[in-house]
Amino acid sequence: MTRSHLAAIAAAVVFALPFAPVPDFWITQLNYIGLFSLVVLGLVLLTGVGGLTSFGQAAFAGVGAYATAYLTVVLGLSPWLGLLAGLAITGVLALLIGVLTLRMSGHYLPLATICWCLALYYLVGNLEPLGKYDGLLGLPAVQLGEFSLQSERRLYGLIWAVALLAALGITRLLDSRPGRVMRALNAHRGGGVTMPEAMGASTFRYKLVMFVIAALLASVSGWLYAHMQRSVNPSPFGIKFGIEYLFMAVLGGIGTVGGAFTGAALVKLAEDQLKVWLPLLFGGSGNYEIIVFGVVLVLVLRFAPDGLWPLFARVLARWLPARADRAVEEGAPPLPSRRRPERGAPLLRVRKIRKTFGGLVAVDDISFSLSAGDIVGLIGPNGAGKSTTFNLVSGVLPLSGGEVELAQQRVDGRPSRDIARAGLSRTFQHVKLVPDMTVLENVALGCYGRTRCGTLAAMLGLDRAEERQARAEAMRQLKRVGLGEQAQALAGNLALGPQRLVEIARALASDPALLLLDEPAAGLRHQEKVALADVLRQLKAEGLSLLLVEHDMDFVMKLTDRIVVMEFGRWLMEGTPAEVQASPAVRAAYLGADDLPDERAAGPKPAGIPPVDRPMYPSGEART
Numbered sequence: 001m002t003r004s005h006l007a008a009i010a011a012a013v014v015f016a017l018p019f020a021p022v023p024d025f026w027i028t029q030l031n032y033i034g035l036f037s038l039v040v041l042g043l044v045l046l047t048g049v050g051g052l053t054s055f056g057q058a059a060f061a062g063v064g065a066y067a068t069a070y071l072t073v074v075l076g077l078s079p080w081l082g083l084l085a086g087l088a089i090t091g092v093l094a095l096l097i098g099v100l101t102l103r104m105s106g107h108y109l110p111l112a113t114i115c116w117c118l119a120l121y122y123l124v125g126n127l128e129p130l131g132k133y134d135g136l137l138g139l140p141a142v143q144l145g146e147f148s149l150q151s152e153r154r155l156y157g158l159i160w161a162v163a164l165l166a167a168l169g170i171t172r173l174l175d176s177r178p179g180r181v182m183r184a185l186n187a188h189r190g191g192g193v194t195m196p197e198a199m200g201a202s203t204f205r206y207k208l209v210m211f212v213i214a215a216l217l218a219s220v221s222g223w224l225y226a227h228m229q230r231s232v233n234p235s236p237f238g239i240k241f242g243i244e245y246l247f248m249a250v251l252g253g254i255g256t257v258g259g260a261f262t263g264a265a266l267v268k269l270a271e272d273q274l275k276v277w278l279p280l281l282f283g284g285s286g287n288y289e290i291i292v293f294g295v296v297l298v299l300v301l302r303f304a305p306d307g308l309w310p311l312f313a314r315v316l317a318r319w320l321p322a323r324a325d326r327a328v329e330e331g332a333p334p335l336p337s338r339r340r341p342e343r344g345a346p347l348l349r350v351r352k353i354r355k356t357f358g359g360l361v362a363v364d365d366i367s368f369s370l371s372a373g374d375i376v377g378l379i380g381p382n383g384a385g386k387s388t389t390f391n392l393v394s395g396v397l398p399l400s401g402g403e404v405e406l407a408q409q410r411v412d413g414r415p416s417r418d419i420a421r422a423g424l425s426r427t428f429q430h431v432k433l434v435p436d437m438t439v440l441e442n443v444a445l446g447c448y449g450r451t452r453c454g455t456l457a458a459m460l461g462l463d464r465a466e467e468r469q470a471r472a473e474a475m476r477q478l479k480r481v482g483l484g485e486q487a488q489a490l491a492g493n494l495a496l497g498p499q500r501l502v503e504i505a506r507a508l509a510s511d512p513a514l515l516l517l518d519e520p521a522a523g524l525r526h527q528e529k530v531a532l533a534d535v536l537r538q539l540k541a542e543g544l545s546l547l548l549v550e551h552d553m554d555f556v557m558k559l560t561d562r563i564v565v566m567e568f569g570r571w572l573m574e575g576t577p578a579e580v581q582a583s584p585a586v587r588a589a590y591l592g593a594d595d596l597p598d599e600r601a602a603g604p605k606p607a608g609i610p611p612v613d614r615p616m617y618p619s620g621e622a623r624t
């Protein structure tokens with residue numbers, strides 16, 4: 001038996017249940033679990049995957065509920081029109097709120113979600129046409145043709161069909177081109193915006209998409225809830241429920257689709273039992289269950305921070321091993337490639353670029369150029385401004401001045417995603433992989449700019465042909481760097497050496513015209529450096545253009561055609577490896593003026609560079 005079989009059996013049981021002689025109370029409970037799961041699925045995507053915490057999902061459920069209540073009760077229209085109106089209003093509202101709040105970081109976003117949840121709650125509670133705090137009564141039942149879903153048992157099928165379809169859509173989404181970007185965003189899991197932007201993705205757009213999807217799921221839940229209750233009032237859409245949804249997500253497992261159902265079921269069932277038992281224990285009535293939930297939340301966060309579903313999934317994995325990541329089909333047609341510039345054609349021209357951080361001039365009027373097929377090294381002592389230069393050229397940092405041309409097109413001032421799409425790909429000094437994605441998925445992120453599939457197509461499963469191409473390309477690049485065997489390993493489980501190679505494979509997967517490698521040999525063991533040098537020599541032989549920052553001079557000298565040397569943010573010299581090696585000025589920059597036998601020794605010693613008692617080009621030297 002496979003996991004798909006198990007899921008199919010579970011779905012069959014779910015849909016067979018209302019036809020079995022089970023008590024109505026069970027059906028009611030399961031309806032609530034399905035409704036809550038829908039909202040929590042949105043939080044799995046938004047908070048668990050994207051790292052964007054929202055306390056305000058209950059308010060979106062309220063929008064869906066009130067929209068249909070108003071249209072059906074006041075205007076006498078069909079509940080299906082109510083659903084469309086609810087989705088439209090929620091979509092527009094989520095877009096507006098998202099544009100205003102999603103650029104906020106840290107604690108500001110959760111605070112903003114609390115604010116708009118409270119604002120919506122008090123708004124509907126004070127609007128006369130929406131019945132103020134009494135709400136609206138007498139909603140009609142949803143009709144499916146002639147069939148009226150008037151009882152909870154009849155509505156059950158619709159609630160669970162929607163919940164399971166949503167779960168399928170989110171599962172597919174997470175395993176797709178847009179899903180990989182979404183999974184790369186979560187700062188709490190080692191992600192962020194810099195890497196996906198450098199792969200060509202608009203991270204703000206994806207944050208907005210996640211926010212809108214989560215809001216729409218909550219809105220559908222509100223619509224179903226309203227037609228199950230046949231009435232609406234503000235209380236189920238206030239901040240208390242907003243917090244409770246988040247509690248369900250955290251308890252169940254905030255990053256997993258299974259966690260949404262686990263959390264919703266546990267909280268709903270526990271709440272009902274606690275409401276019966278706690279008053280008997282303590283005497284009198286009161287919301288004692290809230291106290292218990294608070295304690296449970298603290299314990300879960302302390303002892304099972306990933307929630308309960310991953311614990312269950314681990315047990316399940318022993319019994320039913322997880323399927324291997326989808327097989328990579330060798331025969332998939334290749335992704336479109338970019339036209340390579342002619343060898344020797346101007347590829348990169350950097351003119352007087354400048355970057356200041358407050359009073360510090362980190363990069364001071366640096367100019368150099370690189371032609372197609374060149375391997376250029378950028379060297380200089382620690383703090384010389386090499387990584388900042390890389391970040392300026394690749395658009396990761398905005399320039400304070402100067403110009404950058406890529407393939408004779410001005411790219412300065414453009415975001416890194418545009419520069420990536422124009423043909424520049426890069427690796428990072430501090431490796432930026434998504435640790436809980438497989439190596440293959442990480443490399444497939446590099447194919448982002450060469451593929452087209454959008455969020456809806458991914459949720460509907462219409463991206464499979466393109467996905468096969470992207471995976472085949474990722475596998476091709478992994479084999480190119482000698483990591484084909486590691487394709488299914490989790491990236492976070494690799495040592496630093498292979499991780500750096502995965503970054504190179506990811507950069508190559510974008511089919512770059514120019515590859516920027518930021519300290520690719522840093523922290524590598526000798527054997528790993530040898531493997532890396534082999535890969536880079538092979539890329540050089542294939543005619544790829546490379547710009548390389550590296551501290552291991554032996555490595556740089558053997559590989560590059562030309563070297564640009566920086567010191568204190570300034571251009572010091574440019575020349576062949578032999579010229580650079582012979583330069584007294586470079587020697588001075590590395591060793592300090594005290595050690596310099598030429599005229600520079602007479603001048604003031606540059607502050608900030610301590611004398612280094614080591615050979616100028618220490619072979620095998622590496623920094624982390």
Ligand SMILES: Nc1ncnc2c1ncn2[C@@H]1O[C@H](COP(=O)(O)OP(=O)(O)OP(=O)(O)O)[C@@H](O)[C@H]1O
Binds near residue numbers: 380381383389
């Ligand atoms: N975001 C920042 N804010 C303020 N100062 C910065 C920032 N980034 C870099 N700097 C400063 O700019 C200077 C150049 O840093 P950069 O990292 O580019 O040097 P580098 O040559 O790459 O050094 P290393 O070889 O140590 O990586 C340093 O003095 C550094 O402290």
